[in-house]
Amino acid sequence: MRTHRLCAATASTALLGALVLAGPGTSAASGAEAAVKITVNANAGLATMPDTGLGINDAIWDKELGTTAVSDLLKSAGVRMVRYPGGSYGDIYHWKTHTAPGGYVAPGTDFDTFMAALQWTGAQPMIIANYGTGTPEEAADWVRYANVTKKYGATYWTIGNENYGNGHYGSEWEADNHPDKSPTAYANGVVAFADAMKAVDPAIKVGAVLTMPGNWPDGIVAGGDPATWNQTVLTVAGSKIDFVDLHWYPGGSTAAESLAKPEQITDAVHLAREQIARYAPADAGRIGISLTETNVGVGPNTQPGALFLADAYSGLLESGVFTVQWWNVHNGIGTVSTVAGRTDYGDFGLLSSGTCLADGTTCEPPLNTPFAPYHGLTMMNAFARPGDRFVRAGTDDPLVTAHAVRRPDGDLAVLLVNKDPDNARTAAVAYTGYTPAAAAPTVHTYVNGGTGVTTAQTGTATSRTLPPYSLTTLVLHPASQVSGEPGAPGRPTASAVTDRTATVTWPAATAGGHPVAKYELHRQNGAIDEQLGETTGTSFTVANLTPGTRYTLNVLARDTAGKVSRPSPPLTFTTGSPATSTCTVRFTDNNDWGNGYVAGVDITNNGPDAIDGWTLTFDWPTAWQRMNGGWNATWEQNGRTVKATSLDSGGRLAARGGSVSAGFVAGYTGPNLLPPVFTLNGTVCHTA
Template identity: 70%
Template sequence: MPSAIFHRVARGALLLGAGALVSFAAPSPVIAAPTASAAATPVAVTVNARAGLATVPGTALGVNDAIWDTNLGTAQTSDLLKAAGVRMLRYPGGSYADIYHWRDHTAPGGYVAPNTDFDTFMASAARVGAEPMIIANYGTGTAEEAAGWVRHAKDKGYRAKYWTIGNENYGNGHYGAAWEADDHADKSPAAYAAGVVAFADAMRAVDPDIKIGAVLTMPGNWPDGLVGEGDAGTWNKEVLTRAGAHIDFVDVHWYPGGGSAAESLTRTSHVDDAMYLLRRQIDQYAGPGAGRITISLTETNVGVGPNTQPGALFLADAYSDLLENGVFTVQWWNVHNGIGTVSTVAGQRDYGDYGMLSSGNCTADGSVCEPPLNTPFAPYHALTMMSSFVHPGDQLVGAGTDDPLVAAHAARRPNGDLQVLLINRDPDNERTATLDYQGYEPATGAAPTVISLGNGGTPVTAPAGTAAEQTLAPYSLTLVTLHPARAGGGAPTAPGLPVAGAVTDRTATISWPAARPGRDPIAKYEVYRSNGVISEQLGETAGTLLTVRNLRPGTRYTVTVLARDTAGRVSWSSSPLTFSTTAPATSTCAVRLSDTSDWGNGFVGAVEITNNGTVPLTDWTLTFTWPTGWQTVQSGWSGTWTQTGRDVKVTGEPNATLAPGATATAGFVAGYSGPNVLPQAFTLNGTVCSAG
């Protein structure tokens, strides 16, 4: 199969999506990548077991398969995927899904390799021990065709539970860029949502136990924020509003790009805010019971160095970040892809191949060839390390560092072990990391087990170091496994997922399902707020409800709950609850911020300021803080706009009086280079305003 076909299939969405961004975009801020330099000061790593995150699902580690890959079902490929810990496989392959017809195993306009039919794929998935995820053809197929596929899988006795409707269907030309096949006359999100409902009804009529997923766009990535002509909202809003009651999960893709390896590796900082926005969109638009809808991320890859160490570092960091945020599967693009643009990255030859395993082919002129077929590239080795790091049933917990070039993640195992994954993104210098633990006491008598993946290498057992200090090689992954100081038997179970009620600008009532006692009765519950990687105790109670006070208006809070028994044993942390306080119900001022026109990495904003007081305001100053570091005011009017760091200030025009009951409007152009979380709190002349 020609290598150009491999390359085109993988990059289509990435390149066309980026092109659309450029064509719509005004200038937006760029956060500079951290500068690599020799560091004599140790990196402070904090691991916080009190800050519980998501529990690792059985489908966590995934990768894509494709019908144009001749080696899709071979024993060698399947065994390599099994050895890497792959537990979910997606088929029939990206945009090909919207031209693929399963009955006759054809993809008009594309290439179908021999021995890549559905039965072959399912045999491979069984050999790997992976759950399949199947993409039903929305673009050129029908609901009846998809239902027939479900029937075939059921009649064969296949374990095919997860089905998505289409691939990147927002890329059908509706927003100006067209790479995804779509034969429907109406290419709007409303039409896609109607298709999702029809497909879901037909497929569930055959097998009511399957899970149906709808395609959304990743917040902060094209076409997020865009409203197409004739639409009532963005793609995500329209799809969720119209089809939310009919789906079990949403499916997003994320190609973060970046002009250099260093810049690409910073983009994982977008994950927390992107997942926060996506979850908020689901809860806001998908109707009653939206909490049941889960999230899959079925395509990702790094922007620079996909075969070399940047790909490995990005995979480990991105998979960890996404799983911490409750994504039930993360899937690399893809198993085999083919040679692309050849370059040298951090001293290693990179083939521009978006596959995890070598395809063994050459450039068109034959001047450069990849290693032999199925030679693992660096991301494969990173996935292997991830399978040692996260196991089904583990709880990911908070971890962080004080060095932007070093990332940290941690997971707590049911047997009491704690595993810490350290990522040194400096290509030139090693780092000494000092580790501090909150809510966990590592054993002092036994050295930890350490595995390291260095630049150009494979995972190897590394010098053990200590629980308190590790040496991180340049451009490396280091996995540290620690044992607990004492046996943990007899502790209570973790409390259930907390919920927030009666949320105001200053208070919230947190409640949770009770923990089950262990060896001794439960004495109390402790409620913690995560402030970065540090936990601050908000209060404690003998019951399962606590009202927390003295909160800040318009602020996002993440809280967890632990149970402590009468003998002092402490449970694992609950899963986290994230909520935002509101603006004050009443105030002498009111502010309303509107995103009046969005082009994907910038928008026109309007701020309406109302004087609710009894005294005219002859001079006024409004302030707010951007939630992220990649948002900026680029210009403004009807006032003097300034920004320092993330803090924004607008001062009214001279001699302009805002009378009681009157409203003034000031406007601005903002840029953003990541998820666009809008501010919720505004202060006028030192007074926090209510929502307008």
């Protein structure tokens, strides 16, 4: 959450001052060490870059909203979606009167001015309908004005902004005039808003506000509520919405800690999709995910902001989020510090507001001077274009991350992020499913303190020196243009998923110059290519899978001449526990408080023989989950593995139904995926 969004940009200093800015952590390696191994796997297809991918927020308290200078800068950076009227202002803004009681509205920031600026920029709007102090009728009138009267064709509308911050969970920053502030009331409001708005224009897409998995108040059930915010909203309003709207401010007390947060993205988005699939009504797959606010925890207008933006945007977009939007175009000076040798103004704006501290001792650069994240966004525009397909890339160095896209014309772009503030990295890049041309690639670079992205043709596709604290994009041509290859197979689906097997089915590929001979199933094991099987048909049952494991697969077509298609869209599924076993484990998340909970573990012996002394083990799905001490067993954790050993008083489990209850206190600092499988004395149990 960002409570400063309720204030004008020039009044944000005190609230932003609560964020502690610190220098980056100690570097883990030096440039003299062995080269970083980077693997790019063009066979491992991820999401396609959407036209709405690169986004930004703009606010009615920003007097620069709608100016040609700002529109030109956003256009140059490739911005394709802009959110209006600005964060929490969305729940106090009345569009007809262009007023926001309790807030400040700058001149020249009305809706028509905003839309004119978007047309100049070449972007689409993401509009916040006022749930907090508005009505469904007011929102419907806005849709009518926008799309019937003015014919703007505004497609995306969210119902409110961070409405879980209305005081229901104890923290209150979001305006909400409704007497009932529960998730049930909000969900019913979403239904009423969606019905009224779509009655005017059935073509619009309506979004509901959810919490980002792993971020407050995810997991919390408030007094009197039947379930969490996300579960309740999806259950009640899931049939009426077209997308969910998430915000993500992962924080961090140091730059190094903040820059490590994007490693949580894959699991957070996976958990969000899991919640949508579990709680929304049938056809939940049609519900998209938007991420309409994010920013870095430390160094928001210096190099950490640029590195975080590029890394986070890439991770979210390759996971299938249809838009990612930085907070904000302008924001105002906050706590001034030095980060990686550069003055950081604590400003969450993409562009300088030209403001000064109250005592006049420090002033920002001139108005609209781009801060480092602006150049990070410009790098994203050079890296991933609408229609490009993200493909898997990975590295063996935690301070270097990699992302890649395959373009429709055959080119491949690789984005490399060096998060070490002090040392360059030599990178050795290997490719699977792609052979780059010998000619020097086009190289885009943004370095610490740079005033823009530089571009040159230099070096090779397989070796590159990455400057400290830098962004580097390589754009490669293929060694030869392949023609007549098969089309990519259609999106696969999984059925009959058990603990050990899954049946994968896909639409057939279109033949190219030769008939399709077979299909190959490839698992994304990081960036390593792992073929699981092949068939001449369009369905295959994969065997020998590991219980409780998440699998992401692509299908490739190979023709009779040996030419291989591009990968199908990805399929992700998770194997379960055995349907029957000599043991059953029931694991429960009880009394969750947002970064921890009481874990209940009930163990039952289903076998014909009694068990005298038992050991239960499981692995946490992520590295940010932990066991903090328990009861009715001796508990210990080593890495991700948790082991519970029976006490003398509870070590005997009678045959055919003997049971014991134990538990522990769990903690987490990211998306909280519950452990899927448990092993009792070496036997994989059924998970109830």
